[in-house]
Amino acid sequence: MTFQNTREFAKQLDAQDALNHYQNEFIFPKVNDKRVIYFTGNSLGLQPKNTKAYVDEVMNDWAELAVEGHFYAQKPWWDYQERFAEPLSKIVGALPSEVTVMNTLTVNLHLLMVSFYQPKGKRYKIICEEKAFPSDQYMFQSQVHFHGYKPEDAIVEIKRREGEHNIRLEDVLAKIEEVGDELALVLIGGVNYYTGQVFDIKTITAAGQKAGAKVGWDLAHAAGNIKLELHDWNVDFAAWCSYKYMNSGPGNASGIFVHEKHHNDPDLPRFAGWWGHNKERRFKMEPNFDPVHGAGGWQISNLPVLSLAPYLASVEMFAEVGMDALIAKRDHITSYLEFILHEIDKEVKGNFEIITPSNPKERASQLSVFLHGEGRSLFDYLMKNGVITDWREPNVIRLAPVPLYCSYEDMYDFGQILKKGILGK
Numbered sequence: 001m002t003f004q005n006t007r008e009f010a011k012q013l014d015a016q017d018a019l020n021h022y023q024n025e026f027i028f029p030k031v032n033d034k035r036v037i038y039f040t041g042n043s044l045g046l047q048p049k050n051t052k053a054y055v056d057e058v059m060n061d062w063a064e065l066a067v068e069g070h071f072y073a074q075k076p077w078w079d080y081q082e083r084f085a086e087p088l089s090k091i092v093g094a095l096p097s098e099v100t101v102m103n104t105l106t107v108n109l110h111l112l113m114v115s116f117y118q119p120k121g122k123r124y125k126i127i128c129e130e131k132a133f134p135s136d137q138y139m140f141q142s143q144v145h146f147h148g149y150k151p152e153d154a155i156v157e158i159k160r161r162e163g164e165h166n167i168r169l170e171d172v173l174a175k176i177e178e179v180g181d182e183l184a185l186v187l188i189g190g191v192n193y194y195t196g197q198v199f200d201i202k203t204i205t206a207a208g209q210k211a212g213a214k215v216g217w218d219l220a221h222a223a224g225n226i227k228l229e230l231h232d233w234n235v236d237f238a239a240w241c242s243y244k245y246m247n248s249g250p251g252n253a254s255g256i257f258v259h260e261k262h263h264n265d266p267d268l269p270r271f272a273g274w275w276g277h278n279k280e281r282r283f284k285m286e287p288n289f290d291p292v293h294g295a296g297g298w299q300i301s302n303l304p305v306l307s308l309a310p311y312l313a314s315v316e317m318f319a320e321v322g323m324d325a326l327i328a329k330r331d332h333i334t335s336y337l338e339f340i341l342h343e344i345d346k347e348v349k350g351n352f353e354i355i356t357p358s359n360p361k362e363r364a365s366q367l368s369v370f371l372h373g374e375g376r377s378l379f380d381y382l383m384k385n386g387v388i389t390d391w392r393e394p395n396v397i398r399l400a401p402v403p404l405y406c407s408y409e410d411m412y413d414f415g416q417i418l419k420k421g422i423l424g425k
């Protein structure tokens with residue numbers, strides 16, 4: 001399709017967009033009395049209008065039933081997490097028994113590393129991506145320390161080549177081969193938070209496992225954003241947060257995936273708690289731990305139902321929309337945004353550099369743009385004029401045109417505001 005940088009054209013695309021009406025299901029902040037153009041769903045998704053009803057339901061049940069709500073609430077609290085199995089398994093391409101919701105992302109990755117990072121003899125190294133999200137870097141450092149290794153020896157980063165912004169698949173595979181029988185774990189962000197690069201999860205997982213390692217994924221920027229087939233790709237484990245593309249609210253609960261092949265492994269260590277104990281016998285208060293079969297066996301504490309309520313509202317919306325429809329719009333609107341950026345760049349004789357891969361197979365709902373020659377004042381101008389984006393040092397803005405609530409007209413409007421911000425200076 002040949003794109004045009006006009007309002008009429010953008011409106012035409014909106015009129016043809018089957019997901020366009022979903023923007024009415026969300027609450028947008030306002031700037032200058034106008035709803036904002038929201039590009040930061042990769043950091044914190046917008047609040048869906050129906051979320052409040054899910055939270056109110058728990059609040060009302062708590063008020064009316066108090067402790068009895070565990071068993072007699074409209075959605076009883078004691079097995080509230082089971083409502084996620086079906087819809088969430090579809091979002092991440094898993095069997096229902098392979099997923100559950102609990103804790104928060106970094107905590108879950110630590111807990112999964114208890115099971116899947118078991119350094120022994122010469123096999124103790126972890127491969128991760130260079131400049132992983134800082135929380136992951138701190139996690140790797142503290143995990144290898146905990147096991148008595150030195151981070152500079154045990155953590156192997158896959159580097160970008162000189163002058164390149166993204167990591168090449170061939171370099172990941174070469175590094176796995178090079179580390180070989182010293183490799184205990186590969187753990188990478190499925191979508192890089194800074195560049196938006198999507199990794200080839202299937203190929204990397206197979207290569208890591210061929211080298212004798214376990215392979216896990218941090219799917220913070222992937223869940224609800226890219227097509228995942230975690231079961232078929234034979235991924236050992238994964239975890240994600242729910243507050244970005246899945247719109248569940250600040251700091252909210254995480255999801256985990258543990259492949260079926262590990263469900264009956266008696267030698268797998270894990271940190272246990274009563275919510276991972278045999279569901280039928282949980283309240284018998286027995287002394288010996290008998291894990292729930294499946295990912296549920298990794299649960300520890302009873303559930304933060306108030307934080308799961310918005311997440312449940314979200315997964316039900318995703319089940320209704322379906323990942324295929326979301327992804328079709330995601331690719332189209334991201335390409336339209338890319339086109340707008342190129343057009344404005346020409347008009348202002350600028351020097352924008354989109355550091356996200358241009359190949360649609362290697363990117364999802366994010367374009368990260370190096371604004372050479374521009375400073376933070378441009379970002380401030382955008383924010384003051386109703387474009388919510390984020391700024392990452394040295395001068396990259398990240399733009400996530402989330403398909404559930406961004407419109408093509410938003411992309412056009414953004415281009416006009418950007419142009420004014422640059423030429424008006």
Ligand SMILES: Cc1ncc(COP(=O)(O)O)c(C=O)c1O
Binds near residue numbers: 104106189218220251
């Ligand atoms: C890739 C990645 N990993 C980990 C985190 C940290 O998540 P949390 O604070 O929920 O543990 C984030 C975002 O905050 C992230 O983008």
Ligand SMILES: Nc1c(O)cccc1C(=O)C[C@H](N)C(=O)O
Binds near residue numbers: 042193
């Ligand atoms: N969770 C966040 C927060 O509480 C404050 C600021 C940012 C965040 C984020 O989630 C950042 C996000 N992981 C990122 O990709 O930058």
